[in-house]
């Protein structure tokens with residue numbers, strides 16, 4: 694597979710064309726941003742960890758019936774993926790209150806919900822990714838009703854599979870963000886990444902944060918947290 698010109702550079706990844714119009718190469722960077730790009734930095738080795746972790750988790754999800762964009766890992770930082778057109782929604786699933794939920798509703802972090810929640814933001818940097826509901830998404834023509842049904846079904850399935858996986862690693866899956874895309878035939882698949890950049894992961898016993906909140910909130914030990922969480926995954930799944 695030949696790597697061709699760069700198609701796009703995002704905050705944490707670059708995307709390249711290949712000689713196959715249906716496939717792209719994603720290259721993970723160490724760059725980190727938070728608060729809609731206001732805070733910028735680098736986390737040494739993050740790109741390698743996120744690439745490998747996202748691929749391992751997506752393989753797991755594929756086996757459990759959630760289709761993804763993953764084709765194959767090419768190197769430490771690069772992965773071949775199916776070309777999709779991204780549904781411009783950030784899908785957030787929560788098991789425990791944290792982050793913007795805690796802030797918006799004026800509650801402490803760490804409240805364990807009876808059942809998980811789902812919410813959407815409109816992927817639009819200029820607007821600061823505003824929260825919207827299913828009806829807003831339909832009104833704006835961001836997705837069809839059938840697509841939203843599929844996205845919700847897959848999102849809760851991802852939550853079940855990954856909550857159980859991380860529990861076995863001594864880690865609590867607090868919340869996470871997913872993005873979905875459409876293949877050229879319209880099939881909806883899970884895209885983007887699943888990593889400590891996009892999930893809140895707490896040590897089950899100590900509640901220590903093992904994710905990007907260490908960067909967002911200047912808690913220190915950012916690189917070590919990424920290494921620790923990858924180590925836990927590898928202990929469970931092998932290297």
Ligand code: UDP
Pocket residue numbers: 783785791792793794822868869870890891892893905
């Ligand atoms: N998240 C993300 N990208 C975003 C916003 C949120 O990956 O642009 C993830 C975040 O890491 C967390 C979950 O989605 O695991 C919920 O984030 P929240 O809405 O609490 O927003 P935040 O507090 O990160 O602003």
